[in-house]
Amino acid sequence: MNNNIKHCLSKIFQPMTIIPKNSNLSRQQVTSKSQRLMLELGIIQQSIPGCFHLLPLGLKSLEKLIKIVxxxxxxxxxxKLLFPTLTKSQLWEKSGRLEDVGPELFQLEDRHKHSYILNPTHEEVAGELLSMLAPISYKSFPLRLYQISNKFRDEIKPRFGLMRGREFIMKDMYSFDVDIDNAKKTYEEVCQSYNNIFDAIGVEYVKIPVLGNSGTMGGSLSHEYQFKAQIGEDNVLNCSSCNYTANTELCGDHKCPNCGETTINIQCGIEVGHTFYLGDKYSKVFNATYVGKDGKSEILQMGSYGIGISRLLAASLEVLSSENELRWPSVLAPYNVIILPPKSGSNEETPTEGRATDLYTKLENMIPCLKNNVLLDDRTSLTIGRRFVDAKRVGYQFIIVINKKTAQEVPLYELNDIKNNSQMYLTEEALIDYIKKNIRMNQT
Incomplete structure (x- = not known):
């Protein structure tokens, strides 16, 4: 970025609105606080039920999440690769899932009356790709292919904004191994990678692996990654006696199936990730094979691993935010610091001229993780108070105010640490040092 170009709030497309309590949109379609706040504060905008425009601040946050992944x-x-979203229905017929998943699939015909599907997931596509190249030497494995792309599901009742929509962004990985032992090793490595991803984000999740229902995906083993939240549609059972943890869809909600204990804890959760060991369910159907050391052709073992990227973003805000203010994980915040210069025409304007832009530059240069993460609220026709309220609602952790104390012989800056609910007046050096010590950013 050119050093003379700064991120200025006046240049950001952020249509902020208020949803009246008596509006039809509020009663029928806004079903979670994260959805309402993201709409009101210009993070997303609804296109049709279940489909949303991701506006600049929302996209900037999403790109940070994608980098972590x-x-x-x-x-x-x-x-990383990219599979086609549009595929022939015959693939799903061949795997047997067309009938099982049918109502949730967006299906269409082209002008030649050929049937197609807008894929919600790509097990069939990945299996077919390997079959087209088969047989492949055993030396090429393990193979771990993934994409981050838009997916489609015909939800009967879209709700909770980005958490359950008709169009969503998902990371899906497909692994291929030569035998069961290697496939399970891959499964364990991906699960550990998921733990690392959720640890980096910093939102509390169920640490003990949650056994999940494989459902129409198939396979013999699956685990879910759940954020604890009252709005969550899943119920997670945990047994304190043996640490068995599972979705109640799999195990019921009366007792622990592992040890028989009836004193159990059940909490609501938002599923943000799911891993599946598929075995040869798809590779056998599509004849995805490899050639072993002995020259014989064998069926590959598959795994499938998903993270709902857009859902994860919304779920993080759902867990952390208050009813009236967004709160971002530090690593996902579109900007971590916002600077508020004085109002135009105020007594503080002339004595502090240039302070805001100088501080902006120093923060970016002296704290590497703040590069492109500092925002200047240059809407100086508005009062400091109005801009401060906006900044607090959008959820910037550090709000720096340039005021009369900054005009003193020894300039002091008002620093508001929203996460820690504290306000202080610091010299420039002390301010930079404080932010450096208190910001939590991804260092990978």
Whole structure:
């Protein structure tokens, strides 16, 4: 970025609105606080029920999340690609899922009356790709292919904004291994990678692996990653006697199936990730094979691993935010610091001229993780108070106010640490040092 170009709030497309309590949109479609706040504060805008425009601040946050995921998957040998969204219905017929998943699939015909699907997931597509290249030498495995792309699901009742929509952004990885032992090793490595991703984000999740229902995906083993939240649609059972943890869809809600204990804890959760060991369910159907050391052709073992990227973003805000103010995980905040210069025409304007832009530059240069993460609220026709309220509602952790104390012989800056609910007046050096010590950013 050119050093003379700064991120200025007046240049950001952020249509802020208030949803009246008596509006039809409020009663029928806004079903969670994260959805309401993201709409009101210009993070998203609804297009049709279940589909949303992701506006500049929302997209900036999403790109940070994608980088965290990319970095972690690279460490375990993940290779990023992009599958086609539109595929022939015959693939799903061949796997047997067309009938099982039918009502949730967006299906269409082209001008030649050929049937297609807008994919919600790509097990069939990945299996077919490997079959087209089969047989492949055993030396090429393990193979871990993933994408981050838009998916489609015909939700009967879209709700909770980005958490349950008709169009959503998902990371889906498909692993291929030569035998069960290696496939399960891959499964364990991906699960650990998921732990690293959720640890980096910093929102509390259920640490003990949650056994999940494989459902129409199939396979013999699956685990869910759940954020604890009252709005969550899943119920997670945990047994304090044996640490068994599972979705009640799998195990019921009366007792622990592992040890028989009836004193159990059940909490609501938002599923943000799911891993599946598929075995040969898809690779056998599509004849995805490899050639072993002995020259014989064998069926590959598959795994499937999903993270709802857009859902994860909204779920993080749902867990952390208050009813009236967004709160971002530090690593996902569109900007971490916002600077508020004085109102135009105020007594503080002339004596502090240039202070805001100088501080902006120093923060970016002296704290590497703040590069492109500092915002200047240059809407100086508005009062400091109005801009402060906006900044607090949008959820910037550090709000710096340039005021009369900054005009003193020894300039002091008003620093508001929203996360820690504290306000202080600091010299420039002390302010930079405080932010450096208190900001939590992804360092991968």
């Amino acid at each position: 990319d970095d972690e998957l690279f460490k375990i040998g993940g290779q």
